[in-house]
Amino acid sequence: xxxxxxxxxxxxxxxSSGLELTHRFDxxxxxxxxxxxxxxxxxxxxxxxxxxxxxxPSPGPTRGRKKxxxxxxxxxxxxxxxxxxxxxxxxxxxxxxxxxRAAAVVGTEGLEAELRRHLALHEGQLAEYEEIEKRHFPPxxxxxxxxxxxxxLRGGIDLERFWIxxxxxxxxxxxxxxxxx
Amino acid sequence: xxxxxxxxxxxxxxxSSGLELTHRFDxxxxxxxxxxxxxxxxxxxxxxxxxxxxxxPSPGPTRGRKKxxxxxxxxxxxxxxxxxxxxxxxxxxxxxxxxxRAAAVVGTEGLEAELRRHLALHEGQLAEYEEIEKRHFPPxxxxxxxxxxxxxLRGGIDLERFWIxxxxxxxxxxxxxxxxx
DNA sequence: GGGTACATGTAACCGGTTACATGATTTA
DNA sequence: TAAATCATGTAACCGGTTACATGTACCC
Numbered sequence: 001x002x003x004x005x006x007x008x009x010x011x012x013x014x015x016s017s018g019l020e021l022t023h024r025f026d027x028x029x030x031x032x033x034x035x036x037x038x039x040x041x042x043x044x045x046x047x048x049x050x051x052x053x054x055x056x057p058s059p060g061p062t063r064g065r066k067k068x069x070x071x072x073x074x075x076x077x078x079x080x081x082x083x084x085x086x087x088x089x090x091x092x093x094x095x096x097x098x099x100x101r102a103a104a105v106v107g108t109e110g111l112e113a114e115l116r117r118h119l120a121l122h123e124g125q126l127a128e129y130e131e132i133e134k135r136h137f138p139p140x141x142x143x144x145x146x147x148x149x150x151x152x153l154r155g156g157i158d159l160e161r162f163w164i165x166x167x168x169x170x171x172x173x174x175x176x177x178x179x180x181x
Numbered sequence: 182x183x184x185x186x187x188x189x190x191x192x193x194x195x196x197s198s199g200l201e202l203t204h205r206f207d208x209x210x211x212x213x214x215x216x217x218x219x220x221x222x223x224x225x226x227x228x229x230x231x232x233x234x235x236x237x238p239s240p241g242p243t244r245g246r247k248k249x250x251x252x253x254x255x256x257x258x259x260x261x262x263x264x265x266x267x268x269x270x271x272x273x274x275x276x277x278x279x280x281x282r283a284a285a286v287v288g289t290e291g292l293e294a295e296l297r298r299h300l301a302l303h304e305g306q307l308a309e310y311e312e313i314e315k316r317h318f319p320p321x322x323x324x325x326x327x328x329x330x331x332x333x334l335r336g337g338i339d340l341e342r343f344w345i346x347x348x349x350x351x352x353x354x355x356x357x358x359x360x361x362x
Numbered sequence: 363g364g365g366t367a368c369a370t371g372t373a374a375c376c377g378g379t380t381a382c383a384t385g386a387t388t389t390a
Numbered sequence: 391t392a393a394a395t396c397a398t399g400t401a402a403c404c405g406g407t408t409a410c411a412t413g414t415a416c417c418c
Contacts, residue, residue: 001405002276002279003405003406005279005280005283006279008283009279009282009283009286012286012287013286017369017370018369018370018371019368019369019370029279029282030272031272031273032273032274032275032278032279032282033274033275033276033279034272034274035406036406036407036408037369037370037371038371038372038406038407038408039405039406039407041370041371042371042405043405045371065369065370065413065414066368066369066370066414067369067370076287079283079286079287080287080288080290082280082283083280083283083284083287083288083289083290083291083292084290084291084292084294084295085291085295086295086298087276087277087280087295088302089277089299089302089303089344090276091211091212091215092212092213092337092340093213093214093215094213094214094336095183095214095268095271096268096270097213097333097336097337098183098186098187098190098210098213098214099186099263099264099268100329100332100333101190101210101213101329101330101333102186102189102190102260102263102264103264103329104325104326104327104329104330104333105190105193105194105260105326106193106257106260106261106264107261107264108264108329109261109264109265110264110265110266111264111265113265114265114266114267114268117267118270121269121270122270144285145285145286146285147354147357148281148282148284148285148289148354149282149285150354151281151347151350151351151354152278152281152282152285154347154350155275155278155347155351156273156278158343158346158347159273159343162339162340162343163270165339166335166336166339169332169335170332170336173328173329173331173332176328182377184377184378198397198398199397199398199399200396200397200398216378217378217379217380218397218398218399219378219379219380219399219400220377220378220379222398222399223377223399224377226399246385246386246397246398247386247396247397247398248397248398
């Protein structure tokens with residue numbers, strides 16, 4: 001149950017229309033919780049019905065016309081409650097780890113190329129995050145809000161570094177002949 | 182599309198019934214791809230229909246009776262192809278990172294306790310993985326299959342270590358007063 | 363007025379989750 | 391024979407994905 005909270009957060013940062021939210025989910029927030037425009041429109045409908053947000057008044061028909069939303073007091077309260085709520089971390093669910101496990105049974109053909117490909121993708125993502133860090137979090141800025149957002153970004157950065165190191169390790173093990181430890 | 186492949190892997194390691202698979206998913210394979218018994222039964226049906234596995238012959242009615250499955254040649258081929266296939270890594274989707282981001286907007290009330298709780302959970306998980314590593318991967322064992330499985334486990338271990346470090350960092354930032362860098 | 367970009371929306375499907383139903387086997 | 395446990399299964403729901411439909415605004 002996180003998409004509605006992601007949207008509330010985004011709308012609090014800046015009231016927006018569905019499409020604007022979609023674009024913003026393609027950057028910033030979407031780095032940690034992606035969503036398509038269909039999901040977003042559906043969720044905006046639910047949030048409005050629940051009284052958490054409202055569409056800014058605009059005359060005439062709605063279809064094809066921009067519709068801006070803002071967060072109501074009840075929405076802010078809901079988000080505040082969620083921040084302090086108790087939600088267990090989800091167990092790992094990773095297809096690549098699973099594929100290595102399968103490779104232990106049926107052989108590693110084609111796996112090395114795929115690991116190299118993933119390595120390149122993670123290196124690219126890391127570079128992107130580091131660029132954002134340089135742009136958005138220069139050492140002199142230091143409000144409480146910025147620090148929290150920076151911690152989130154550091155999470156993304158260190159996760160990419162984890163994958164890069166792990167992939168390098170996996171590739172080394174793949175290439176190593178048996179019993180040469 | 183990973184659950185069928187997880188099941189094929191498990192069945193190749195050892196032919197099993199649905200409930201046995203469920204129990205094994207609660208350990209080993211389930212550490213990286215969890216599944217409930219309902220998912221597993223549904224998927225076993227699909228895999229059988231697709232000709233990837235077959236139920237070992239047994240007389241009489243099926244309901245309430247154990248039903249063992251084994252992997253057919255087509256199933257092994259499917260799994261082999263999947264190991265070498267091209268599948269992009271999924272973008273991060275983590276509710277806790279999102280909650281920190283929300284906290285930057287609505288405040289951090291209740292967050293510190295939640296971070297400490299997650300820290301304890303990850304430390305517990307790490308201890309469990311390290312225990313498995315000690316039991317299953319003593320230095321003297323060194324077949325190619327074991328090495329691959331060990332790499333997978335190392336991934337789990339290092340992921341837990343990542344979370345532990347990140348949570349410690351986040352807690353430190355939460356506690357630090359503004360502009361004291 | 364035709365094309366393109368902007369903007370909102372519907373429908374069908376798919377995998378994962380939760381709750382419940384039913385039959386077989388073991389044991390007190 | 392009743393209860394507990396093993397074992398397979400159905401049904402409803404929910405969030406995420408993919409494909410498609412519809413309407414507006416602007417520019418050539």
